[in-house]
Amino acid sequence: MLESLPGDLFQPGDLLNNTYRIEGLLGRGGTSDVYKARSEISGNLVALKVLKREHAANEDFHVLLAREENIREIRHDAVVRYSENHRTPDGHIYLLMDFVDGPALDKKLKQGPMAKEDLLIVCRRVAQGLEAAHGRNIVHRDLSPDNIILRGGNPAQAVIIDFGIAKDTNPGAETIVGNEFAGKYSYAAPEQLSGQTDARSDIYSLGALILANFRGAAPKLGNNPMEVVENKKNPLDTDGLPEPLKTLINRMCDPDPAKRFQSAAEVVRFIDNPVADAAPEPEAEEATIIVPPSKPTPKPEATQEPKPKSRLPLVLAAVVLVGGGVGAYVSGTLDGVIGEKLPVADPFALVVEKADGTISASGFVPDETSRTTLADIATQTDLAIARGDIADSWALDIETVLAAVAPLPTWKLSLSGNSGTLTASATDANQAAMLEQAFGGQLPGALEGPIEVAFKLPVLTQETVTEILDQHANCGPLFANAPASGIGYAEAEPLQIKGPVADTATRVTLFDALRAEAGARRVILDVDVLNPALCVIEQHLPKAPPSTVDFAFSVGGEGNPNPSGRFYVGENPVIDVVMPADMTDGFLTVSILDVSGNVFHLLPNIGRPDNAVADLRAGQTGAVPVRVAFDLEEAQTNGGIAFQVDDTSLGKSKVLVLHSNAPLFEGMRPTTESATGFAEALQTSAAADTDRITSLDTRMLITAQP
CATH class of the missing domain: 2.60.40.1930 (Macroglobulin (MG2) domain)
Structure with a gap:
């Protein structure tokens, strides 16, 4: 247990609601703390998850606790048992759950590698718990070593805890909550980084944490979110793992969800009989073939069109081969090789811009290959081939920038020679942060200049909100506050919902549906939870x-x-x-x-x-x-x-x-x-x-x- 501090909400010896005597603090989180307590009536030990003072009046966190309370319907020894939410006389809300006595896997991780036999037992036990949860359409989304406790230190008594995803949402926190991503980067499935989560995401996370505990170290995924996203596209490194652990991890953690085990039950079956369920080994010669996962499936050979090659890098390679680089190209030394001398552009200006869904490019490029490449990207072009004072990597650096900003709704790259600026706006906070962190706020390579990305939530239309309310109204009409603009809710404008609902489950699903559309806007549910009779x-x-x-x-x-x-x-x-x-x-x-x-x-x-x-x-x-x-x-x-x-x-x-x-x-x-x-x-x-x-x-x- 942790040492109690004067600022903690409860102190050892405090009695809650004349029933639960606090014995100590088990853990501190971003939004809640967990205490160990004992029932004065039964003498049983319990764990109490308590919202911190600053969140006690926040409706969003009440809904998160309500969602976690609803998980009490899962009945499996590998899933912590929840009871219900309580409120103290002075308004503090806490969730009552079983106390699980034993080390969490994150503690075991710090102690070093675990034995293969123990980890197979843990994996099987946790997969059985996930099977029970998934059977009720509940996905954990945050499976990591700190969320699995070995009761009494016994791998056969592993217990999954913390289904709430009520994590710290402050900038820089390890876990992000919202409609984009929930889960720790090190153990999250690749699809979670773009907001796609299902039962197969939990299977990936379980495999990743088993691998980490076998290695005795968490996976290293990069120094910034952009590196994380790129590295997540690759299979986990299972070199040196003994069988059947190696095949198990490979099949649980394939970057493509369709190629993983499709259910927790399949994981259990493989552990029980790995030989019968083993995947066929690839042919020896196939091991040397590398197929990028983002490429489409090729057409049959008879109808396949010639595949265009990456032009900008090839231009640079050709320049290097002749020895003079772009300097020789500008000076005219290569005129005898390439034909007529090109005009000199000073400044060597280029503007590539995306606005209203249309990409345009105008200015100068060093050769026909560069012009063709930009023409493939842009729908409107006004490009002239010329010589200029540009670096060897100029074309490749531009290609890197354009690939990074492609998903953003609006952006503009303005260059004069090697200097310029990139301005962009993003409607996804993660994309904005990743772009800035990937390049350190500066243009890459030999390019010089700042990258400025503004995050702006898209307008949430009143029609969208009304449609969600109508879908969830089961006890009379639900109403939202009118948007200030009369059309939609602006970036900082909260949503406040009033009206009755029939049960807590409806309140939770309503909250989730609104959060999925609201982005960073605050959602306030001022609804009455009634019952069918009312x-x-x-x-x-x-x-x-x-x-x-x-x-x-x-x-x-x-x-x-x-x-x-x-x-x-x-x-x-x-x-x-x-x-x-x-x-x-x-x-x-x-x-x-x-x-x-x-x-x-x-x-x-x-x-x-x-x-x-x-x-x-x-x-x-x-x-x-x-x-x-x-x-x-x-x-x-x-x-x-x-x-x-x-x-x-x-x-x-x-x-x-x-x-x-x-x-x-x-x-x-x-x-x-x-x-x-x-x-x-x-x-x-x-x-x-x-x-x-x-x-x-x-x-x-x-x-x-x-």
């Missing part, structure tokens, strides 16, 4: 504006105010509806729609039929509280409705207050009925009651375990 009612509630009606909650028996509206098992919720001073006439209809799917009509009901505002005021002026749910002892004497929370129906209930200028429903509803029955009553009476209702106010009441 959603039935929600979609039939009358359309009426809210009023200034207030709600006052307190705990029965104690009389203590409970402004949070959260009540625990065994407590007695007391509810007062506070009529504002200007509400002096009409009628109040108060119901509570509980988590179990029942509706209780608190006012009016058979035991309390009078709901006229004037009678409820009883001559009082100003704001007047009206008790609608009573203290248990009080209810025994006056016959009012009282509730006590038990553990059979925990979740969200909704208190509903309708103010009308006439009684509703053409008669009194029963004291209790089903949500479906009440929804039908709302639908039946909608035509008559719509004009009678002047306001609709609601408030959530939450019941939970202590």
Whole structure:
């Protein structure tokens, strides 16, 4: 365990929610810390993942914890067991999970190479856990040595932890979170760097970490992101590995996902019987053939067109062979070889630019080959062949720059001789960072000048957001804040979503769908997570504006105010509806729609039929509280409705207050009925009651375990 610091959220000895006694700090992360604790009730050890103070109010991180909580549906000994999220009285959220006692593979990595036999056991065990996760369409995305713990130090008891991907998103952090990439560079599959992730990505990561632990060192992939991307295209170095480990790693970590093991089950089958599942060895002569992975499949020989060669490098090679280089070319020494002397261009200017999807090139080039190469790239050209004061590598350096900026939406390369500038804009933060870091902010080779890349998020259209909301609306309409431009959301403009959803799973998938489109924009989900019963009612509630009606909650028996509206098992919720001073006439209809799917009509009901505002005021002026749910002892004497929370129906209930200028429903509803029955009553009476209702106010009441 780590040494506790004064700034840590919890200290050893602290008691959370009267249940979990903190014993120490297991680890610190970018957004959360993990504590070891013991249940005061059962005596069992647990691990608590706690959001840091600065993220406790951030809706994005609440969703990440909610996603991790949902992984509790995976039941396998190789996957850490999760329980649920809890909130302390002062608002700190923590996720409860099993405590796994043992070293993580990153600790073993620091100690040196592990034995092949142990690693095959670990690989088989973890693959079985991944098979269980993938079977529920859950991909880890961040599998690395620190996320696998050997319970009791036993390889046969390996356990996968940390499915949350709630990592540090600060610049320079090892793990990036968002729609582009999630995972550590050293162990991430190549496709993850461009945002493509599926179960095969986890298989690659598992193979990469097994290789690292066999070598006793993490893979070296380069000094900057551009080098990482390039190196990821190559197979991992498995030279010297014993069989069957070598073949296993090769087939788990092929750069092409289609050539890997396609499932974790295939990994297990290979480990169990490597001979039967071994891939055929290539012919000896084929070993000398190198086929770049980015090239297309050749056409049949009979119809294949002549393949153009890389022209710019060949021009440079030819110049070197004659000995004089570009200097001789400029001076005219080679005129007898190449024919007519070319004009001298001073300055030797060239501009290649991409704007509005079109690439144009204008200026001077040293030969016909260079002009043809640029013509293949650009759709508009105005190029003249001339001599000039340029370096030997001028053409090759330009080709390097143009290959690097090709994916960007807009860019401009302006050169005068060997000096110039490259300006570009990127809508992908990773691409912008990689371009600048690959060249160190300067043009490559013999070229001199700065590279300036501006990152700018594309406008997110209101139509795109509305389409996502409509796809996920399962409990009434969802609404987004209107964009300032009226058309789309600008780079720094957050998305704020309001409305109800039927369950936590919908909230998570909605968040993921919005994050995939939002880029770096903040996504704020201000949504009510209801339940199917409440959603039935929600979609039939009358359309009426809210009023200034207030709600006052307190705990029965104690009389203590409970402004949070959260009540625990065994407590007695007391509810007062506070009529504002200007509400002096009409009628109040108060119901509570509980988590179990029942509706209780608190006012009016058979035991309390009078709901006229004037009678409820009883001559009082100003704001007047009206008790609608009573203290248990009080209810025994006056016959009012009282509730006590038990553990059979925990979740969200909704208190509903309708103010009308006439009684509703053409008669009194029963004291209790089903949500479906009440929804039908709302639908039946909608035509008559719509004009009678002047306001609709609601408030959530939450019941939970202590």
